[in-house]
Amino acid sequence: MSANGRHAWRRLKALAIYALLTGGAVVFSIPLLWCVSAAFKDVQTVFRVPVQWIPRPAHPENFRDAWRVLPFARFVANTLIVTGFAVVGQVLSASLVAYGFARFRFRGRNALFMLLLSTMLLPAQVTMIPVFLIWRRLGLVDTFAPLVLPAYLGGGAFTIFLLRQFYLTLPRELDEAAMLDGCSYFGIWRHIVLPLSRPALITVLLFSFLGHWDEFMGPLIYLHSPEKLTVSIGLRLFQDQYGQTNLPLLMAASLLHILPVVLIFLAGQRYFIKGIAMTGLKE
Amino acid sequence: MRRGIERRQAFWGFLFITPWLAGFLLFTLGPMLASLALSFCRYDMARLQFVGAANYERLLTRDPLFWRALWNTATYTLFAVPLGLTGSLLLALLLNRNVRGLALYRTLYYLPSLIPAVATALLWNWVFNANFGILNQALRAAGMARPPEWLQDPHWALPALIVMSLWGIGGGRMIIFLAGLQGIPQSYYEAAAIDGAGRWQKFRHVTLPMLTPIIFFNLVMGIIGSFQVFTAAYIMTGGGPANATLFYVLYLFRQAFEQLRMGYASAMAWVLFLILLGFTAIQFRQARRWVYYEGEPQ
Numbered sequence: 001m002s003a004n005g006r007h008a009w010r011r012l013k014a015l016a017i018y019a020l021l022t023g024g025a026v027v028f029s030i031p032l033l034w035c036v037s038a039a040f041k042d043v044q045t046v047f048r049v050p051v052q053w054i055p056r057p058a059h060p061e062n063f064r065d066a067w068r069v070l071p072f073a074r075f076v077a078n079t080l081i082v083t084g085f086a087v088v089g090q091v092l093s094a095s096l097v098a099y100g101f102a103r104f105r106f107r108g109r110n111a112l113f114m115l116l117l118s119t120m121l122l123p124a125q126v127t128m129i130p131v132f133l134i135w136r137r138l139g140l141v142d143t144f145a146p147l148v149l150p151a152y153l154g155g156g157a158f159t160i161f162l163l164r165q166f167y168l169t170l171p172r173e174l175d176e177a178a179m180l181d182g183c184s185y186f187g188i189w190r191h192i193v194l195p196l197s198r199p200a201l202i203t204v205l206l207f208s209f210l211g212h213w214d215e216f217m218g219p220l221i222y223l224h225s226p227e228k229l230t231v232s233i234g235l236r237l238f239q240d241q242y243g244q245t246n247l248p249l250l251m252a253a254s255l256l257h258i259l260p261v262v263l264i265f266l267a268g269q270r271y272f273i274k275g276i277a278m279t280g281l282k283e
Numbered sequence: 284m285r286r287g288i289e290r291r292q293a294f295w296g297f298l299f300i301t302p303w304l305a306g307f308l309l310f311t312l313g314p315m316l317a318s319l320a321l322s323f324c325r326y327d328m329a330r331l332q333f334v335g336a337a338n339y340e341r342l343l344t345r346d347p348l349f350w351r352a353l354w355n356t357a358t359y360t361l362f363a364v365p366l367g368l369t370g371s372l373l374l375a376l377l378l379n380r381n382v383r384g385l386a387l388y389r390t391l392y393y394l395p396s397l398i399p400a401v402a403t404a405l406l407w408n409w410v411f412n413a414n415f416g417i418l419n420q421a422l423r424a425a426g427m428a429r430p431p432e433w434l435q436d437p438h439w440a441l442p443a444l445i446v447m448s449l450w451g452i453g454g455g456r457m458i459i460f461l462a463g464l465q466g467i468p469q470s471y472y473e474a475a476a477i478d479g480a481g482r483w484q485k486f487r488h489v490t491l492p493m494l495t496p497i498i499f500f501n502l503v504m505g506i507i508g509s510f511q512v513f514t515a516a517y518i519m520t521g522g523g524p525a526n527a528t529l530f531y532v533l534y535l536f537r538q539a540f541e542q543l544r545m546g547y548a549s550a551m552a553w554v555l556f557l558i559l560l561g562f563t564a565i566q567f568r569q570a571r572r573w574v575y576y577e578g579e580p581q
Contacts, residue, residue, distance in 0.1 A: 020377065021377055021382065021388050024374075024392070025388060028450065031407065031410050031417075032395070032398070032406070034417050049414075049415060093302040093303070096300075100296050100298070101296075103296075104292050104296025104299065105289070105293075106292060106297060107293065109296065116307075119307070121563055122311070122556070123511055123552070123555055123556055124511070125556075126315055126556045127310065127311055129314075129539055129545050129549050129552065130313070130317035130321065131310055133545070134314070150310055152302065153302050153303065154302050154303030154306040154307070160303065185299075216400055217536070232399060232400075236518060239405055239518070243405075247409070251405075254401075254402040254406060257399055257401070257402045261398070269390070276458040276459060276462070
């Protein structure tokens with residue numbers, strides 16, 4: 001093949017890759033685009049075949065209505081409360097535990113760490129029923145406690161692992177210097193480790209937020225009173241009441257559920273990408 | 284003196300990991316044992332009665348729905364995990380070619396995996412709608428006179444959920460692959476080129492071996508996650524039509540929290556656990572043959 005021919009061939013291939021990537025991205029975006037479009041329609045136009053992608057007339061008031069019917073605003077507030085408290089607990093306790101595993105030498109440390117990692121392999125169903133019975137015995141079913149309090153006890157293997165990986169890269173000299181200045185171990189964690197690990201903490205915080213915002217089975221098991229539901233459970237109620245009669249309203253409500261997640265992702269994108277890459281690569 | 288430092292280290296180390304240790308005992312180990320005990324009992328939240336292995340016996344020999352649920356879940360896993368893994372890897376390979384606008388593509392492909400499970404389910408419910416759904420509109424436009432009725436058709440409901448799961452191939456798994464690809468030292472490819480390796484050989488003998496730890500990790504976690512599939516079926520099909528999407532955890536959930544058969548559901552949980560443990564053990568054993576860890580003494 002001549003140099004010219006090879007050049008043309010390479011350009012053609014690059015073009016094919018872009019076409020493939022763009023085509024795929026369009027296909028992947030269609031369901032979401034449809035959801036956005038449907039959320040602005042009315043009950044007649046939403047079922048029109050073929051799909052009318054730009055809704056005419058547009059009904060932005062669907063969002064206001066979705067916010068008002070059912071106590072949707074209440075669901076959002078509940079989800080924010082649960083998510084907020086759980087995120088704080090998860091990040092703080094995971095950071096303490098990760099620091100303990102990263103910096104201290106004690107008998108059984110490695111075995112305990114393996115045990116911690118192995119809990120990732122455990123299907124939640126094995127503990128789900130007795131844990132429910134514990135909360136019931138404590139009289140805390142239909143409160144936020146079962147969804148929030150466990151987060152304060154370690155925050156899960158994945159989070160601890162991620163933070164420990166980060167702490168292992170922090171220079172020990174800082175700890176030692178602080179020790180000489182009379183800082184306690186707790187003080188080191190508070191004044192040196194926490195500030196230095198800000199990027200890792202933000203990563204973990206974002207993951208934690210997404211995980212709790214999204215949670216379904218927990219609230220499904222524990223929350224029953226309509227005024228205590230979170231959005232993910234409330235949406236199901238929404239589906240039952242409006243799924244057949246007012247699809248645009250359901251789609252508007254779904255978008256309200258999706259929007260915070262997307263905004264958070266766009267705001268913290270670099271933390272996400274780095275954090276995910278970090279967990280996958282080490283060890 | 285040394286002794287003292289060691290002791291102090293141990294004391295503080297334990298103190299820092301105490302939250303996890305307490306959580307592990309209280310919410311993992313304790314409940315695990317309790318659930319094992321419950322699986323030999325009958326318990327409807329009022330009366331507790333020891334029944335020996337009766338739950339297991341009924342489960343394995345007299346409950347066709349259990350086998351149906353296991354079959355559905357295994358079928359789902361058999362397709363969703365390999366397809367998803369391959370899809371993620373291919374996407375990462377495409378994005379790893381010095382693509383201009385990488386950040387934009389990455390965001391567009393990542394976005395679906397971010398959408399909360401309930402919203403995804405509500406959304407795809409309508410994508411699959413036989414009459415108005417955009418999928419069937421596209422299929423009709425492509426000349427298919429009678430496209431499947433997806434979620435209403437017992438033959439197509441499970442495949443529909445598998446297709447839906449592939450919407451997430453651009454998620455965390457793909458990002459991990461991408462980071463893995465970018466972490467392969469260029470010198471390996473140069474060395475391979477000197478040895479006369481073509482593109483396919485480079486992929487086969489450099490890229491793929493370097494990615495095997497990631498593939499292995501994703502395979503193990505993928506199977507475990509896939510066996511716990513729940514939300515999609517709970518919201519979209521309720522396990523139907525004709526139990527075609529009755530997944531294992533959905534059936535377990537119903538036994539526990541709708542029928543209040545806590546003992547029976549606990550037995551189901553342990554059977555699931557043992558199945559997954561078996562799968563994981565087999566995979567770890569197989570891993571020695573195909574997973575390549577760099578710098579590890581043989």
